[in-house]
Amino acid sequence: MRGDLRMLAGLALAGFLVLPLVPLLGWSVAQGWRFPALVPDRLSAQAWSFALSPQSGVLASFAITTLIAAATTLLAILIGLPAGRALGLYRFRGRGLVILLLLAPALLPGIAVVFGLHGILLRAGLAGTIPGVILAHLVPVLPYVTLVMAAVFARFDPAFEDQARSLGATPWQTFRAVTLPAILPGLMIAALFAFLVSWSQYLLTLSVGGGRVQTLPLLLFSFASAGRNDITAAIALLYILPGLLVLAVTARRITGRGAALTERLHP
């Protein structure tokens, strides 16, 4: 009985996630599909072959978006891991203020941040460049990573590190052999968040990149506003690909230690 219910819930969830994608798939291979026809008149690979051809710029944009998301993730972890460690392990004066400031970019609407940020990056000569876009993406990404890592470290006993040092491990060996295995599930969640938040940025990329950094969301919008449903659908399907991929790869690891992890994140 419980198994049946769980299966039903699973199917409902899958339907909720997958059903909206079905028309996309249809559009991407349709040639002439007008209301009220249930299925397209003719099928064609035209949209796909255009989307995947060099002229469309989709593949180049895909590469740039991946590069920006990966670099943002890496930077966010390099900064957010030590910051989250400090927030999670130590009680210090001004800790509440730091948390508030960290949360601020996640709470404020992006449009409020964009103009000031653009001005700063313009003066630094980074507007319209990939590094500029990466720095801008850190603004919404860093709070996620830092706060997830703070929650992870709040459940970590630093005495394990003292013990490792006393057993002859250098600081780096201690991190690799003791700390990292303990925080890895949480770290992967943080990285997943970071990648996907960067991947889906539109406003920040548009403003800071000044149209010169063409990430997939920007390309998607330009085809959508040009009224090309078939190409837009093909790009949209490409656009959700890494999200599904990252989720599939990490889901196993995350659910493998699911119980321990959720307990860690939501004590």
Added chain:
Amino acid sequence: MTTLSLHALRKTYPGAGHAAVHGLDLTAASGSLTALLGPSGCGKTTTMKLIAGLIAPDAGEVRLDTGPITHLPPEQRGVTMVFQNPLLFPHLTIAQNIGFGLRMRGLPPARIADSVAAMLSRVRLDGLGDRRPAALSGGQQQRAALARALVLHPKVLLLDEPLSNLDPGLRDEMRQLIRGLQLETGITTIVVTHDQAEAVALADRIALMLDGHLAQHGPPEDLYRRPASLAVARFFGGVNFLPGRSEGGVFRSALGTLTLPPGMPEGDGILTLRPEALRLGPGPNARMARVDAVTFLGTQTRISLTVEGCALQALTTPDLATALAPGTSLAVSLPPEALWLLPPE
């Protein structure tokens, strides 16, 4: 073989009103087992972390035979600390835990496996090497933590309250294991404990710490029979204290004139006598006493007495105490050889 010495070691934690450790001088002879004894909060664990290099002193020095090690990071000191909590790494098996330090040194896996196997059997954990720490009992985890340190053959081994997490039945076993391994390996060892009975049973020498400084350091018998101060005597269960004056081999106090053993210093002081040394019956330095209370303590019975207006306590075997009821009068004697003089407060 290594002698460990601490010189004028001082540590104050930020925000704390007083120093956790102040002006600590201590030498642990090569191959000895020293118990660092003291009530909780007296600075024992801080001292261990200072020796291990896990915290830095504000002043003072930690030395081995080879020279000062105060400036060295923990992994380069040759000093290994075992914490009160076994702290076995949960993602590693017991064998991997014991081999951890050797792996960090970059030893070949075959040699690590040999050392680990030998160590597993030495701490009676044969066959448990493939288990995870959570699958072991508390006593087994403590033994694995000890093995993980000993396999490194450290110059100095520090054990922080190794018995406090164990059931009383397991303590004796663990105590014998620690003593046996220490004698066998000859590693200079310091054991932190708050339990004086444990310190006496385990150690060659006891270093008693009170309020962040060393109150007395010597063989266990010295701290029992020849305490250096009233505080030391009290910590070791001393209850009989008589203020007075020592002159020409006798002690003048509220109890009149008592004969002292030879070699006692002259001048004002506090006379002490261990409760188990107070003899019920006539003898040298005899006085008449009245029994106030008789308390059965199991293997011993405590008798509270009033002698010439002074309260004294005696510990005796239960069968010797059967005839005594509160209100009884009897002769007691204070054997001169059991008397000891403390400096005045």
